[in-house]
Amino acid sequence: MAKRTFPMGALFVTVLALAFAFSLSITPLVAQDNPTPTPIVAEAGSGGTQIVFWNGLTGSDGVTLNEMTKKFAEENPGYSVRTESMVWDVLYQKLQAALVAGDAPDVVVMHTDEMPQFVNFGALQPVDFIYGTGPDQIDPADFSPSALESLKMNDQYYGVFLDNHGWGTWVNNALFEAAGLDPSQPPVGFDAFVEMAQKLTLDANGKHPNEEGFDPENIVQYGTTVSWMRVTFLTLLYQNGGRFVNEDGTTGVNSEAGMRALQMMHDLIFKYNVAPKPAGFDNWQSFAAGRIAIIPEGSWFRNFLVLDNPDIEFTVWPMVQLGDQPATWMSAHVFYIPVTTEGEKLAAVQKYIKWISDNSIMWAESGQIPARLSLQAELDPDTYPSNIVFAQAFNEFGRFDEMTPARTELMSALDPELDAVLNGQKSVEEGLNAAAERMNAILARG
Amino acid sequence: MAQHTTRLVPDKPARPALLSAEGLRYLLARPSTREALVAYVFLTPFFIFFIVFVLRAIVQAGYMSLHDWKVLGTTQKFIGLQNYTELLNDDVWWIALKNTAVFAALTVAGTTALSLGLALILRRNLRGTNFFRSAFYAPSILSVGIVAICWGWLMNTDFGVINYALRSLGLRPINWTGDAAVVIPALSLVTIWWGFGFPMLIMLAGLQNIPEQLYEAARIDGANPRQVFWYITLPLLRPTLLFVTVTGFIAHFQVFGQPYFMTNSGGPGRASYTVILYLYEAAWEAFRMGFASSVAFTLAIILMIITLIQFFFIGRRVEY
Numbered sequence: 026m027a028k029r030t031f032p033m034g035a036l037f038v039t040v041l042a043l044a045f046a047f048s049l050s051i052t053p054l055v056a057q058d059n060p061t062p063t064p065i066v067a068e069a070g071s072g073g074t075q076i077v078f079w080n081g082l083t084g085s086d087g088v089t090l091n092e093m094t095k096k097f098a099e100e101n102p103g104y105s106v107r108t109e110s111m112v113w114d115v116l117y118q119k120l121q122a123a124l125v126a127g128d129a130p131d132v133v134v135m136h137t138d139e140m141p142q143f144v145n146f147g148a149l150q151p152v153d154f155i156y157g158t159g160p161d162q163i164d165p166a167d168f169s170p171s172a173l174e175s176l177k178m179n180d181q182y183y184g185v186f187l188d189n190h191g192w193g194t195w196v197n198n199a200l201f202e203a204a205g206l207d208p209s210q211p212p213v214g215f216d217a218f219v220e221m222a223q224k225l226t227l228d229a230n231g232k233h234p235n236e237e238g239f240d241p242e243n244i245v246q247y248g249t250t251v252s253w254m255r256v257t258f259l260t261l262l263y264q265n266g267g268r269f270v271n272e273d274g275t276t277g278v279n280s281e282a283g284m285r286a287l288q289m290m291h292d293l294i295f296k297y298n299v300a301p302k303p304a305g306f307d308n309w310q311s312f313a314a315g316r317i318a319i320i321p322e323g324s325w326f327r328n329f330l331v332l333d334n335p336d337i338e339f340t341v342w343p344m345v346q347l348g349d350q351p352a353t354w355m356s357a358h359v360f361y362i363p364v365t366t367e368g369e370k371l372a373a374v375q376k377y378i379k380w381i382s383d384n385s386i387m388w389a390e391s392g393q394i395p396a397r398l399s400l401q402a403e404l405d406p407d408t409y410p411s412n413i414v415f416a417q418a419f420n421e422f423g424r425f426d427e428m429t430p431a432r433t434e435l436m437s438a439l440d441p442e443l444d445a446v447l448n449g450q451k452s453v454e455e456g457l458n459a460a461a462e463r464m465n466a467i468l469a470r471g
Numbered sequence: 472m473a474q475h476t477t478r479l480v481p482d483k484p485a486r487p488a489l490l491s492a493e494g495l496r497y498l499l500a501r502p503s504t505r506e507a508l509v510a511y512v513f514l515t516p517f518f519i520f521f522i523v524f525v526l527r528a529i530v531q532a533g534y535m536s537l538h539d540w541k542v543l544g545t546t547q548k549f550i551g552l553q554n555y556t557e558l559l560n561d562d563v564w565w566i567a568l569k570n571t572a573v574f575a576a577l578t579v580a581g582t583t584a585l586s587l588g589l590a591l592i593l594r595r596n597l598r599g600t601n602f603f604r605s606a607f608y609a610p611s612i613l614s615v616g617i618v619a620i621c622w623g624w625l626m627n628t629d630f631g632v633i634n635y636a637l638r639s640l641g642l643r644p645i646n647w648t649g650d651a652a653v654v655i656p657a658l659s660l661v662t663i664w665w666g667f668g669f670p671m672l673i674m675l676a677g678l679q680n681i682p683e684q685l686y687e688a689a690r691i692d693g694a695n696p697r698q699v700f701w702y703i704t705l706p707l708l709r710p711t712l713l714f715v716t717v718t719g720f721i722a723h724f725q726v727f728g729q730p731y732f733m734t735n736s737g738g739p740g741r742a743s744y745t746v747i748l749y750l751y752e753a754a755w756e757a758f759r760m761g762f763a764s765s766v767a768f769t770l771a772i773i774l775m776i777i778t779l780i781q782f783f784f785i786g787r788r789v790e791y
Binding site: 114117118121122124125142146147148242302303304305306307310311314316431433434437441442444445448450451463 | 541542543563627628629630643646647648649650651734735737738739740741742744752755756757758
């Protein structure tokens, strides 16, 4: 019987193929110049009382918070903090499972939007004891009163702000200067905004959308973009005097204000040709590549520009006013305490939250806005120009969405309809009415 | 008419009562019992995992689907078939089901055709065959996240290599993941690239099981290559084709990662919204575990029906 030999050629090509596959798998990692991965688990300090802390800050903001936590542990040697970072969806899923299993963290950071849902589940405890003027307490007068209301349910506070964040406008100075425009002068009103966006939009032949011979199929530079559709829509809904959830418990997205808001976004794309269809369009990379002049984006956009694209000269405006009144969507990262945290751990968590809140000027480095008014006043205008602009806008006309435990589900009903309208699959009326029908069924279910 | 039989072997000794010590010794002494016992010992770990993590979960999901199930609830409200009624009356469910069916049909057809074609080529002992077998299988070892991110960049409307190539050829770029008419075929294309390696190996094994003498006989009878393929290869490959299509439909009906990563969870609009995205949102965003369980059960029933149809059309003509 012939002896079977191991095919060395096959081994070689297998190794080669595996190496090729592996190289594909690491391409996204090596493509970045200076990747700063947020550790999944970060330990700070070695004190006897350990705080287990979960958050969804997986970007550069997570690194900033870990640095702050390290300083807390250095100043408080009796405590240690184990920080576990995971993407937000996973955090929301794991938190309930952990509570069932009796293995919940001592403290979590989530957005204000999720609070009603998790309070409704019975997952979070009230934190009124943290607010006050005592030595271990935080003075509630140091927060914007309207923002503080977003932490209240059933007349009780359920969280403490890590920050405020929300929507504003970022502009590329070089594109403005090339168009002969002054980036320090934001337009007021929809018509003025369109006029400016037209001057900033160019086709491959260098023509603007309001010029004869403009080719809408061959645009190389857009004046603006609708960006994150949901948030731009909510901002314009509020600017037009609308509400996300009406006082009677129905949704206001298909109100007259909602129709006007979405029609504005639709017209920017299809009537004026100054914004791209959103599907398949990468807003952030396009801004970095000089293909968008004005982008509505969040306060978190700062780090994308300052850290990843330091060559781009930019200016920050408060969210431009396109509707009848100034308004901008805002939200916040908030410390919440699960119902299972008690005794010594609860006292430790209180100490930790207070320390972070007192020192949250350091958090400005993450791109977000410290929620404490006294700290906002201390922000250095040279280092944190965007934080200052955003802070003022939030305090003056920032709007949190109306509280509802079904918010996540409502957004799942709204997002695809906005997407369909702004990609030309449905009319404004069809899309918003379809969204409202679904959202009202969700709200009626309770 | 009465039949008379003659015993050719002597009577066996009387079997002792099973519930006695002697009966147990008798039972254990039998080779067939010992063999069965060894088999059961080896199967026990699997059965434990199957019962705890699969069977129990299936039963529990069925029970949950009849309730308004709250994860942190101390009591669960029984609502009968209300979750199923709501599901079947939801327009978005039918959109998701249609998208999923189109995606699965395109992907199974593409994967089967490509893997069969390549298996036919690689079956010949040509130079470099081993390299290509490995190279074609290589994408299968990647995770869906990696595949989606890489292809997301390749298909990027403005910065993607594919559209760059199209522009270089003087063609208009394609909005691969942003055009409602193109997005499902685009996701299907990515999935075919990612997954054809495994069925290709199965096809190769199937082809190698076809007896060589049948081909020799066909050649002697003067059959041309096309006739050989249609009258010998394809009929004798039916068991393999059945396996590839059945497992393909089951797998691709559960598509999730590609639209989740590449089309922002089913866009544009709901043009690539699939059944598992629908289930995921119900379970892990709305935390409606009872409703999500009814989605899972309904999907399982749909897959059973599709599998039976495949067995009916392909399986009944299988020659084993």
